[in-house]
Amino acid sequence: MTTPLTTVAFDTLANLLKTKSGLVIGMDKLYLLETRLGSIVKREKLPDMNVLAERLRRPGSDALARDVVEAMTTNESFFFRDDKPFAHFRTQALPRMVASRPPGSTLRVWSAASSSGQEAYSLAMIVAESTALLGGRKVEIVGTDIARDQLTRAREGLYSQFEVQRGLPVQMLMRYFRKEDPNWRIAETIRAMVQFREFNLLSDLRALGRFDIVFCRNVLIYFDQPTKSRVLEAISSLMPPDGLLYLGGAETVLGITTRFAPMPNERGVYGVTAGAPKVAMPMRMAVVG
Numbered sequence: 001m002t003t004p005l006t007t008v009a010f011d012t013l014a015n016l017l018k019t020k021s022g023l024v025i026g027m028d029k030l031y032l033l034e035t036r037l038g039s040i041v042k043r044e045k046l047p048d049m050n051v052l053a054e055r056l057r058r059p060g061s062d063a064l065a066r067d068v069v070e071a072m073t074t075n076e077s078f079f080f081r082d083d084k085p086f087a088h089f090r091t092q093a094l095p096r097m098v099a100s101r102p103p104g105s106t107l108r109v110w111s112a113a114s115s116s117g118q119e120a121y122s123l124a125m126i127v128a129e130s131t132a133l134l135g136g137r138k139v140e141i142v143g144t145d146i147a148r149d150q151l152t153r154a155r156e157g158l159y160s161q162f163e164v165q166r167g168l169p170v171q172m173l174m175r176y177f178r179k180e181d182p183n184w185r186i187a188e189t190i191r192a193m194v195q196f197r198e199f200n201l202l203s204d205l206r207a208l209g210r211f212d213i214v215f216c217r218n219v220l221i222y223f224d225q226p227t228k229s230r231v232l233e234a235i236s237s238l239m240p241p242d243g244l245l246y247l248g249g250a251e252t253v254l255g256i257t258t259r260f261a262p263m264p265n266e267r268g269v270y271g272v273t274a275g276a277p278k279v280a281m282p283m284r285m286a287v288v289g
């Protein structure tokens with residue numbers, strides 16, 4: 001029989017997750033703690049999660065805390081998830097941004113919770129097919145995530161048969177992937193278009209530079225309202241007045257911030273509002289990592 005989690009241990013874990021990653025976990029999610037932290041308890045040869053929580057309260061437990069945060073992330077992702085945002089990016093966002101920027105300029109696109117890379121690579125495939133439209137303008141795609149294991153996967157660009165069957169059109173599979181039995185490896189041309197780096201959305205986002213287009217999908221759902229507001233407002237301050245934000249199907253800006261407003265007749269696409277602070281940074285900032 002497993003030892004029940006004490007209230008003190010639960011509070012330790014919940015506070016750690018909230019402060020380090022924004023993840024809000026209620027008593028109803030106890031089972032998630034048990035299933036996801038079980039391997040750390042085992043690896044550390046601890047008797048149970050109460051002892052894990054006690055270890056986390058000790059000074060010098062930063063590495064263990066990182067592992068706990070990472071183990072608690074939900075990393076579900078797939079290529080061209082929900083279709084519509086990607087169709088909008090291809091048919092609306094890119095043409096509009098191209099029209100208002102001179103040849104030679106660089107558009108910066110951010111996949112703000114990139115997980116195993118499918119979102120950023122979906123954007124890269126669209127960009128690769130838009131060379132004529134871009135007319136000499138460059139597109140820089142940055143994928144960031146808090147989970148290092150996911151970043152390693154993303155950089156590797158190796159996907160299972162199951163993963164390439166979820167959302168990826170077969171023509172794209174044939175054009176941009178090579179079979180490495182039993183998996184599929186993304187083409188180097190697409191891989192090289194995306195720069196992945198470790199980044200916590202709760203930290204100072206200005207280190208990433210400005211972004212014209214931000215995909216911040218299926219991550220805000222895990223945060224409480226003040227954290228959602230803080231992150232969205234920080235994102236808005238990185239964007240120009242015509243910047244576009246894409247959120248997940250269960251996410252919205254309504255009631256959370258006035259720095260973005262829904263684009264008319266579009267679901268999940270938001271424009272920067274006049275109330276958002278103006279971007280006060282050079283047109284391009286180096287991204288290291």
Ligand SMILES: C[S@@+](CC[C@H](N)C(=O)[O-])C[C@H]1O[C@@H](n2cnc3c(N)ncnc32)[C@H](O)[C@@H]1O
Pocket residue numbers: 020021022023073074075076077078081112113114115116119144145146147150199200201202216217218219248
């Ligand atoms: C469900 S996935 C979303 C992936 C992709 N955006 C999509 O929609 O398919 C959520 C990702 O958010 C990341 N994440 C959670 N909290 C984060 C934080 N505070 N900073 C950066 N990334 C975070 C997780 O590691 C996970 O990979």
